[in-house]
Amino acid sequence: MPDRRPPDRPWPRRSRLAIAAALGLVATLAAQSLPLPNTPGSLKFAAIGDNGTGDTEQYQVGQQMTALHKTFPYDLVIMLGDNMYGGQSPSDFVRKFERPYAELLKAGVIFRASLGNHDRPENVNYKLYNMEGQRYYSYVRGNVRFLALDSTQVDQKQLAWLEATLRDAKEDWKVPYFHHPLYSNAARHGSSVDLRVLLEPLFVKYGVDVVFSGHDHVYERVKPQKGITYFVSGAAGQLRRGNMRPDPNETAGYFDQDQSFMLVEVSGDQMNFASIARSGKVVDSGMIRRQARGTAQGAGEEDRVPVVTGGNDDGR
Amino acid sequence: MAAEPRRSRAARLRASVPRLSQFALEHLLLLPLGAGIALIWANIWPESYFQTSYAAAFAINDVAMVFFFALMTKEVVEATAPGGVLHPWRRAWLPVIAAIGVATIPAWLHTNLVDYFDEPMLVSGWPVAFTIDVALAYFVARLVFGPRHPAIPFVLVLSIAADALGFVALAITDPTPFRPAGLAGVVVAMAVAGGLRRSGVRSFWPYLAGPGTLSWIALLWSGLHPALALVPVLPFLPHAARDPGFFVDAPEGARDTLSQFDRVCRYPAQAALFLFGLINGGVPLHAFEAGAWALPVATIVGRPLGLLAGVAFARAIGMHMPHRLSWRSLVPLGFATASGFSVGLFFTTALIPPGQLRSEISMGVLITAVLGPVLALVTGWLTKARYGEGPAPDA
Numbered sequence: 001m002p003d004r005r006p007p008d009r010p011w012p013r014r015s016r017l018a019i020a021a022a023l024g025l026v027a028t029l030a031a032q033s034l035p036l037p038n039t040p041g042s043l044k045f046a047a048i049g050d051n052g053t054g055d056t057e058q059y060q061v062g063q064q065m066t067a068l069h070k071t072f073p074y075d076l077v078i079m080l081g082d083n084m085y086g087g088q089s090p091s092d093f094v095r096k097f098e099r100p101y102a103e104l105l106k107a108g109v110i111f112r113a114s115l116g117n118h119d120r121p122e123n124v125n126y127k128l129y130n131m132e133g134q135r136y137y138s139y140v141r142g143n144v145r146f147l148a149l150d151s152t153q154v155d156q157k158q159l160a161w162l163e164a165t166l167r168d169a170k171e172d173w174k175v176p177y178f179h180h181p182l183y184s185n186a187a188r189h190g191s192s193v194d195l196r197v198l199l200e201p202l203f204v205k206y207g208v209d210v211v212f213s214g215h216d217h218v219y220e221r222v223k224p225q226k227g228i229t230y231f232v233s234g235a236a237g238q239l240r241r242g243n244m245r246p247d248p249n250e251t252a253g254y255f256d257q258d259q260s261f262m263l264v265e266v267s268g269d270q271m272n273f274a275s276i277a278r279s280g281k282v283v284d285s286g287m288i289r290r291q292a293r294g295t296a297q298g299a300g301e302e303d304r305v306p307v308v309t310g311g312n313d314d315g316r
Numbered sequence: 317m318a319a320e321p322r323r324s325r326a327a328r329l330r331a332s333v334p335r336l337s338q339f340a341l342e343h344l345l346l347l348p349l350g351a352g353i354a355l356i357w358a359n360i361w362p363e364s365y366f367q368t369s370y371a372a373a374f375a376i377n378d379v380a381m382v383f384f385f386a387l388m389t390k391e392v393v394e395a396t397a398p399g400g401v402l403h404p405w406r407r408a409w410l411p412v413i414a415a416i417g418v419a420t421i422p423a424w425l426h427t428n429l430v431d432y433f434d435e436p437m438l439v440s441g442w443p444v445a446f447t448i449d450v451a452l453a454y455f456v457a458r459l460v461f462g463p464r465h466p467a468i469p470f471v472l473v474l475s476i477a478a479d480a481l482g483f484v485a486l487a488i489t490d491p492t493p494f495r496p497a498g499l500a501g502v503v504v505a506m507a508v509a510g511g512l513r514r515s516g517v518r519s520f521w522p523y524l525a526g527p528g529t530l531s532w533i534a535l536l537w538s539g540l541h542p543a544l545a546l547v548p549v550l551p552f553l554p555h556a557a558r559d560p561g562f563f564v565d566a567p568e569g570a571r572d573t574l575s576q577f578d579r580v581c582r583y584p585a586q587a588a589l590f591l592f593g594l595i596n597g598g599v600p601l602h603a604f605e606a607g608a609w610a611l612p613v614a615t616i617v618g619r620p621l622g623l624l625a626g627v628a629f630a631r632a633i634g635m636h637m638p639h640r641l642s643w644r645s646l647v648p649l650g651f652a653t654a655s656g657f658s659v660g661l662f663f664t665t666a667l668i669p670p671g672q673l674r675s676e677i678s679m680g681v682l683i684t685a686v687l688g689p690v691l692a693l694v695t696g697w698l699t700k701a702r703y704g705e706g707p708a709p710d711a
Contacts, residue, residue, distance in 0.1 A: 086434055117605070117672050120436045152437050155491065155669035180672060190602045193362035194670050197370060 034263070035274055035285040038072055042267035043142035047177070048236035049080030049214025050116070054096040057259045058237035060278050062100035065261060068276070072263060075109055076141055077101075078148070080214035080233060081116025081179025083129070088120050097128065112139065114148040116179035116214065138165050144266055145171040149178035151213075154198055162199070166206035172290060173266060176203065177212040183230045185247045186216035186256070188240055203228055209290050210271060218244050218256040219275045221284055225250070229288050233275065236261045255283035343451045346586055347658055350593025351682065358598030369595040370670070376595050377665055378542050380588035382532065384658070386546035387585045388450065390574055391563065392476055393551050399558045401469035408473045410627070410635045415477035417626025418653060419446040422618030423485075429614055435607030441677040443489055444663045445614050446482030447656030448475040449685070454563060456652040456689045460696030466638040467649055467701075474623075474649075479659055486663055487540060498538020502548055505531035509552035520577040523553055541666050553577060589658065596661045599679045605672070611680030616687055620650025648696035654688030656681055 038044075046065060051058055065077075084096050098105065105111075105128065113129035114136075115121070124131045131137060135150035136158050147165060150158060166174060180192040182200060192215075203211065204226045214234030222230040236259060244256040259278040264271060274285040358365040395401045401408070422445040430438040450472065457471040487494075505527035512522055524546070532545035555574035567575070623646050627637065656663065660681035668674040696702060 088436070115437075117435055117437050117607070121440075151671060152673055153440075153669045153671050158669075188602070191362075192600075192672070194366045194600065194675065197363060197366040198670060 033282070034068065034072055035282060036072060036263060036265045036272045037267065038265065039267050042265050043076075043144055044072060044074035044263070044265050045076035045078060045141070046074050047078050047080060047212050047231070047233050047262040047264060049179070049212075049232075049234040050082040050217055050238040051079070051100075051236035051261075052082065052084035052096040052118075053237040054086075054092070054100075055237065057239065057278060058096070059100045061236050061259050061261055062102075062104075064276065064278060064280055065101070066103040067280070068263065069104060069107060069109065072265075074263065077104070077109055077111045078146065078177050078212060079111055079113035079129070080177055080212055081114050081151070082118045082214060082234070082238070083113050083116065084120075084123065085118050085238075088123065093126060093128075112146065112148060114178050115150060115152065117152050136161065138169075140171055142266060143171050143268075144173040144175055145169040147174065147176040149176055149199075151178035151180040151192070151195055154195055159198060159202070163202055163206075166202060166208070169206070172269065173210070173271070174206065174208045175210050175212070176208060179213060180215050181213035181220075181230065181232045181234075182211065183222040183225055183250060184213070184216045184232045185220060185222075185245050185251050185254075186218045186232070186240065186243045187245050188243050189216045200226065200228075207291065210288060212262075216240070216243070219254060219260045219262075219283065220244065220246075220251060221253040221273075221275075221286070222250050223252045227291055231262065231273070233260065233262050235259050253284040253286075343586075343589055343658070344455055346590040347593040348685075350590040351597025351661075352593075354594045354596070354598035355601075355682075357594075359601055362600060365598050366670075369598060372591070372595050373665070376588065376591045377662070378536070380584065381543040381592055381662065382528075382545050382588075383581050383585040384588050384592070385544055386550055386581060387578065389547045389550040390555075390578055391450075393553075393574065394555055395472070395476075397555065397558055399561075401472045408477075410630045410637070411470050411473040412477045413630040413633075413635065414623055414626030415474050415481060417622035417624075417629065418448075418474060418619060418650075419478040419481045419485075419622070421622030421625060422446070422614045425618040426610055426614035429610040430607060433606040433610050435605060435610065435676070437673055438607045438610055438676060440489070441611065441664065441668060441673065441680075443482055443485035443667060444656060444660050444677055444681065445611060445618070446478055446485050447659040447663055448478045448653045449655050449657035449659055450475040450479065451563065452655055452657050452685065452689070453653045456692050457649065460648050460652060460692050460701055461645070462702050465702075466641050467645060470638055470641060471649060471653060475653055478653070482656075482659065482663065483544070486666060490539065490541075490667060492539040494539040495537060498534050498540070501534025501537065502531050505534065506548050506552065509549045513552045513554060518554065518571075518573055520553055520573050520580070523549055523573070527552075543662070550574070550577075592658070592661070596665050596678065597682065599675045599682065604679055605676055608676040608679040608683070611677060612683040612687055615654045615656070615684050616651065616691065619654045619688075620647050623650040623653070644699045645701045648692045648699060648701050651688050651692035651695055654691070655685040657685040660684070 051061070084092060086092070101111070110130055111128055113131055115123060123129060124133050124135060131148070136148060138145060138147045147162065149162065180195055182196040183191050208228055210229050210231070212231045212233060214232065216232050217235045217238040217240040218232065219235055220232040239259050240256065242256055244254045246254055255275060255277065260275050260283060262273060262275050264273045269290040271288045273288070275283050277283050354365070396403055423442040426442050426445040427439050430436055453471050453475045454468070457467055461467040508530065509523055509527040512526070527549045528546050531549055532542045535545055536542040553573040556570060556572045624643070627646060631637065661678060664674060664677045664681060668677055
């Protein structure tokens with residue numbers, strides 16, 4: 001039974017030390033068996049979605065991320081929206097963001113947020129989200145162009161910006177991330193088809209390989225759709241236990257029994273991923289090989305067959 | 317002995333269905349029909365629905381809806397003629413003042429409720445809380461109060477004024493960049509329409525082809541909604557000396573320009589309304605988050621409160637309530653005006669781009685369109701608001 005003691009009423013010091021030691025041990029053991037190449041010089045990042053509850057579970061995910069950072073030194077965390085629930089005062093930013101990820105922030109890990117429906121529009125200005133005051137923005141890390149989108153309001157201006165950014169991108173990988181999933185087989189929300197109709201044609205046209213989203217409070221890896229692998233990772237604080245209704249035609253892997261987050265490593269044409277539960281257990285992992293394409297744009301459907309390997313050890 | 321009360325109930329039921337114009341009746345049927353089909357379509361074949369909806373959005377929302385707003389403007393223009401609810405203007409002041417409360421209190425509630433429902437992004441939908449579907453409010457008020465109750469002209473003026481305030485709010489908050497110079501084109505269109513009228517042009521076609529087209533282009537260019545293109549032009553069309561009544565079909569023999577326009581444009585407007593419901597009413601039911609309740613709660617609670625506050629303010633500055641319009645009757649009246657429906661959906665599509673916010677606000681509009689009339693009927697029955705059969709008090 002997970003503990004729901006609020007973080008402002010912590011355990012007694014002795015208990016905290018014991019819990020931290022136990023978690024550290026579990027995390028260390030788990031990290032040793034992370035199914036990621038952990039190649040020096042590769043781009044390593046984490047993905048969290050729907051995290052900002054301020055509850056104990058969010059703190060425990062944060063501890064797991066911190067523990068794994070020691071052996072898998074990622075320096076970027078992409079945030080998939082609903083970064084904060086409920087109150088969003090300065091003290092909430094401390095309780096629901098700065099404190100759970102304090103060690104990562106101290107270690108210089110950069111968080112790059114996209115906003116969800118529970119976030120306040122003005123949060124684009126919160127310094128540690130690194131959003132440059134924009135609802136949508138892009139940046140480059142290694143050979144990857146990340147595009148953080150605002151899926152809550154997809155206006156013509158954003159679509160024009162997205163098309164121009166994808167068209168002009170010279171990087172090998174283009175990785176959009178945003179809150180509402182274009183494909184999801186969770187019962188609560190499911191696929192945002194209204195957005196899929198707008199965004200997917202651009203992703204296909206300009207050779208996107210991987211998309212990350214949250215919103216549904218589960219983990220799901222979707223089989224490549226028109227050549228694109230979609231991840232739903234919306235359980236880094238919230239959880240809708242047992243909410244997945246896996247579709248054999250779409251679902252490649254899923255986990256809906258505990259909070260989770262993702263670790264990703266990009267090296268050349270290869271992207272390795274692992275989804276990790278709050279307990280430290282790896283619940284899904286695999287590799288995506290970038291699609292073969294002559295030019296950045298206009299890849300034919302026949303060229304868009306990514307190699308994706310991976311599997312759940314225990315979906316439920 | 318038993319047959320008499322049965323006949324009496326049947327007669328009362330028949331009498332309770334207002335005699336409305338064909339346009340108003342079809343407004344009340346075609347728009348819900350379109351929205352109902354859209355709801356089913358969007359939830360069974362969402363991909364084809366949204367592809368169709370996005371492809372048709374400009375043609376329907378920005379072009380075809382010109383005829384709907386033109387016919388609504390025609391009703392308002394005629395209402396300023398002798399016998400109309402806006403004639404003389406002095407008579408309309410109390411509901412106009414009350415409209416400020418009716419529009420702003422639900423909007424204020426909405427901006428606060430979205431925090432309660434933990435969906436702060438929904439705050440941008442506040443102008444939708446201003447809107448009142450004039451035809452729906454009129455229809456429900458006639459059912460609740462009877463056709464000759466002074467609440468009927470009151471509700472019409474109230475709805476028109478609240479929508480007018482809503483359009484101001486929409487213009488202020490519309491994210492489309494605004495080019496004020498474009499308004500010069502609208503002024504020119506009005507001047508040309510005035511010139512046509514002074515020249516004695518009796519056909520409405522030159523008004524549509526010249527000033528109407530110019531106004532549409534100017535509004536589009538300026539960043540304001542081009543569906544309102546005929547709103548500044550219609551007042552220049554020659555109209556009947558007396559108002560035939562709100563939502564009353566133009567008599568067959570009427571030869572004034574506005575009545576001719578009504579007869580010809582009624583059918584395009586009906587088609588536009590159906591298609592408008594069809595392409596904008598499709599809300600994925602999985603988008604039905606707690607936030608979708610913010611708008612219905614704000615309007616259902618805020619409308620009667622706003623009406624009471626607005627009327628209290630108007631009374632405090634020396635205005636008088638219409639004869640036989642009691643404080644108690646303001647409650648069902650408030651519920652009758654709760655729904656924005658056609659105008660609410662129009663504001664939603666104009667203001668909020670595709671995505672979850674639009675879905676939630678649209679869902680809120682649809683919920684209110686059902687809840688508002690039901691509550692109006694229930695509270696009207698509880699407060700015994702309806703007139704008996706007899707002469708109107710102000711007749």
